[in-house]
Amino acid sequence: MEKILEVNSLTKFYKNGRGIKDISFDIYKGDIFGFLGPNGAGKTTVMKSITGLNMFKSGKVKILGFNIKTQFEKALEKVGAIIETADAYEYMSAYNNLKIASRFYSDIKKSDIDKMLDVVELKEFKNEKVSKFSLGMKQRLALALALLSKPELVILDEPTNGLDIEGTVQMRNLIIKLADNKQTTFFISSHLVHEIEIICNKVAIIYKGELINSGEKVTNIKKRYASLEDFYMSEINKRRHQSNE
Template sequence: MNSVLEVEGITKLFRNHRGVKDVSFTASEGEVFGFIGPNGAGKTTVLKIITGLIRPDRGNVRIMGHDIAERFEQAVSHTGCIIETPEAYEYMSARDNLKLSARFYKDLPASRIDEVLEKVGLKPYGHERVRGFSLGMKQRLGLASALLSAPRLVLLDEPTNGLDIEGMADFRSTVRQLADQGITFLISSHLIHDLSLIADRVGVMREGHLISLGREDEWNGAGLSLEQYVTFKLLESKEGERDAQLIRQSAE
């Protein structure tokens, strides 16, 4: 399958010495790639680097073959994202919020607003004010905004936080349908069960490191749930770190 996103050795260390270190992975067309790890593992930092909100100390990111450091506009033109909380003007309707967002895109047809509202299941509510929306509807409106430019890659940071069971199910169904249409999703979350229902592949983050990459058939084939698989990888990483420390101490 065609590679939509290529991340090579990205590293970003902050003053508190936290950040991400030597993270590399790819995501293919129509793939739902789950980013899993504890809070503070570095998931959001990776997403911000991919979208150009943070400049890495080293490493490269390419979207549709365009390096974000050298051809930023071409790279992000293929990208939609919701990082942290999706924002909307609550006194405006869903349609008017999308019209406002559409001004950032050149030559975007007016029909695109109806198309994205239809895709996320909000077309019947397009003229309603956002203040009356449930949290799940607001999340879907954020996704509609991310889809306005017809992106090939969509990045979502903790998109199901705060959603009820029905909202989570609706969101998963929407993402899966869009992925089947060829859109690639990179979804950061610490809600393992939620990701297990839609992810084709997962990357497990711990303390700024990408410690494992696994496909759905790897944990299912081993008779494991995704939660068991991730727990095993996190424990394996900690044990490996302890072994390395013991080796260093014995050498000293």
């Protein structure tokens, strides 16, 4: 299978001593890859390093075979991302937000904008100001912005964080539908074990900046454990025990 993302020995430390150490994993075409860990574990740092928002100390990142450091534009050409916040111009309509974003690409038509709004279930609200949107609607608009360039890899940092039950289900179903129908590859971080279990086919666990499980299939985990949560807590408790010895 085609490798979409290769992360090898990724290391990044901040001045306060926190960061990530020796992170390695691969993501293949069509995966919905879950990146699971407590708040502050290093999930966002990894995602920022992969997308060039952070300069990392050592390691190597390749996207679709292109090195993020030496072939930056090529590496990011087929990547869409929402990291930390879902940014949009709140005083503008959903349609105009996508229209402005489309100027960065040479092959986006007006029909593509309408189609994308339809995909994220916002077409009937296309002319409303974003300031009037619920958090779930803003998250779906951000997803539309990330998908506008027709990326092969979509990176989502805590995409259901803060959403109510309805918003969570809508976002979850959108991700699953896009992965099934278009073979879009997703890399999704979360601290919510249940969400990762429902959405993802593979999972990696990060704890205190280190990877403690890398890319195992959720189906294989559930052959050994009653749920992904049992597996997650088992791995976390092992690491806690080791650090206390």
